[in-house]
Amino acid sequence: xxxxxxxxxxxxxxxxxxxxxxxxxxxxxxxxxxxxxxxxxxxxxxxxxxxxxxxxxxxxxxxxxxxxxxxxxxxxxxxxxxxxxxxxxxxxxxxxxxxxxxxxxxxxxxxxxxxxxxxxxxxxxxxxxxxxxxxxxxxxxxxxxxxxxxxxxxxxxxxxxxxxxxxxxxxxxxxxxxxxxxxxxxxxxxxxxxxxxxxxxxxxxxxxxxxxxxxxxxxxxxxxxxxxxxxxxxxxxxxxxxxxxxxxx
Numbered sequence: 001x002x003x004x005x006x007x008x009x010x011x012x013x014x015x016x017x018x019x020x021x022x023x024x025x026x027x028x029x030x031x032x033x034x035x036x037x038x039x040x041x042x043x044x045x046x047x048x049x050x051x052x053x054x055x056x057x058x059x060x061x062x063x064x065x066x067x068x069x070x071x072x073x074x075x076x077x078x079x080x081x082x083x084x085x086x087x088x089x090x091x092x093x094x095x096x097x098x099x100x101x102x103x104x105x106x107x108x109x110x111x112x113x114x115x116x117x118x119x120x121x122x123x124x125x126x127x128x129x130x131x132x133x134x135x136x137x138x139x140x141x142x143x144x145x146x147x148x149x150x151x152x153x154x155x156x157x158x159x160x161x162x163x164x165x166x167x168x169x170x171x172x173x174x175x176x177x178x179x180x181x182x183x184x185x186x187x188x189x190x191x192x193x194x195x196x197x198x199x200x201x202x203x204x205x206x207x208x209x210x211x212x213x214x215x216x217x218x219x220x221x222x223x224x225x226x227x228x229x230x231x232x233x234x235x236x237x238x239x240x241x242x243x244x245x246x247x248x249x
Contacts (some may be wrong), residue, residue, distance in 0.1 A: 027165060031062040034162055038139060039064045041158070042151055045119065045142040048072040049162065050083055051127070051135035058087060058135065067117050072138060074113050081110035083138040086124035090133045092156065093124040095146045118142045125155050127163040134166050191229040198232065199239065209245040217242045 031049050038047035048063040050072055058076045063069035075081035082093040096103060098120055104111045114122065121141040127134045137159045139147075147155065192211070199210035218228045231237035 028061065030165055031162060034158065035062045035064045035137075038137070038155070038158055042139060042147065042155055043145065044123075044139045044147075046140040048083075048138045048140075049127070049135060050076060050087065050138070051166065052087065052133075058084060061135070068138075068140065071110075071114055071117055071119075071140075075107075075110050075138075078109040080107045081138075082107075082122055082124035083136045086126045087133055087136040090126050090128050090131075092126060092152065094152055096122050096124075097144070098122060114140070120144060121146075123147055123152070123155065125152075125159040127159050127166065129160070129163045129167060132167075134163055137162065188226040188229070191226060191233055195229045195232045199242070202239065203244045205245050213242060213245050 035047040035049055038044065046064045046068040048068045048071070049061050050058040051061045053059050060069055060072045060076060063072055072083070075083055082096055086093045098111050098114050119140040119142060121144060123139040125137040125139070127136055137155065139155060192214075195214055196207040196211045199205075199214055200207045203210060203213075214228075214232075215225065217223075218225055228237070232239055
C-alpha cells in the first residue's frame with residue numbers, strides 16, 4: 001500500500017513536469033517544486049539544485065528550504081562539497097557519511113557547516129545528459145538512512161528530468177534569440193530594398209548602382225546600413241546629399 005502511494009506520487013510528479021513544459025514555462029519554479037518533490041519521494045530531509053552559469057560556475061537555483069539554500073551557497077562560495085565534485089566528474093556521489101573523519105578532511109568548510117545544520121549524510125547526483133553536465137542535485141539526511149539502488153536510480157531519473165527541462169529552456173531561449181536576430185535581419189533587408197528602389201527611381205539608375213551609392217555614402221560617414229535606410233524611408237535624411245551614381249568617382 002505504501003509502495004502504491006509512492007508510485008502515485010511519482011506519477012503525479014512526472015505529470016506535473018510534463019504539464020509545465022510549454023513555451024513560456026518558469027524553469028525556476030519547476031526546479032523549486034522538483035527539489036520539494038525529491039524530499040517527498042526519496043524520504044530525505046532536504047534537497048538542493050545547483051546549475052552552471054555561462055562561465056561554468058555553479059549557482060544555487062533551488063532548494064527545499066532556506067537552510068539548504070544557504071548551505072548550497074556556502075558550498076559554491078568555498079568551491080567544495082560532494083555536489084561540486086559530482087558536477088565536475090559527471091558522476092554520482094552517494095551515501096556519504098558526514099560524521100566520518102574523511103568527510104571533514106575532504107571538505108573542511110562544507111562538512112562542519114552541514115553538521116551544524118543537522119545533516120549527517122548526503123548524496124550528489126549530476127544533472128547530466130550524455131556527456132553534458134549542467135549542474136547537480138544534492139540530497140541530505142538528518143539521520144543515517146542509506147539510499148538503496150532503487151532510490152538512487154529514482155534520484156538520477158529526477159535529475160535527468162531536471163536536466164532535460166533546463167536544456168529545453170535554454171534551447172527555447174536560444175531559439176528566441178535566433179528568431180529575433182532573423183526577424184531583425186529580414187526587417188533590415190526590407191528597409192534596404194525600399195531605399196534601393198527609392199534611390200534608383202530618383203536617380204533613374206539601376207538598383208545595383210543605387211545600392212552601391214547608398215552603401216558607399218554609409219561607409220564613408222560611418223553609418224549603420226539599417227539605421228541609415230530607416231532614416232531615408234521615414235524622410236528624416238536628405239538624400240540629395242548622397243552623390244548620384246554618375247557623380248561618383
